[in-house]
Amino acid sequence: MGTTAERTTEVNRVEITGRVSGPPASRTLPSGDELVTLRVVVARDDGQPVDTIDCACWSASARRAAARLEDGTGVRV
DSSP, X not given: OOOHHHHHTOOOOOOOEEEEOSOXXXXXXXXXXXXXXXXXXXXXXXXXXXXXEEEEEOSXXXXXXXXXXXXXXXXXX
């Protein structure tokens, strides 16, 4: 097991580049928190079917940006 200093330098990073599929959806959770969800479709280079990834935007700035996206818009998440 590593030290705390070693663990703080490790980062999990995921970058998704694709197109929005359908309109983003806004909703309020029972807790009162708001979120915007959207689906991103990512084409594959190998001719296989696309990957479909559902994304949830929690921060106010991310919700505002996501809510303005339209079907077919290119995005990087």
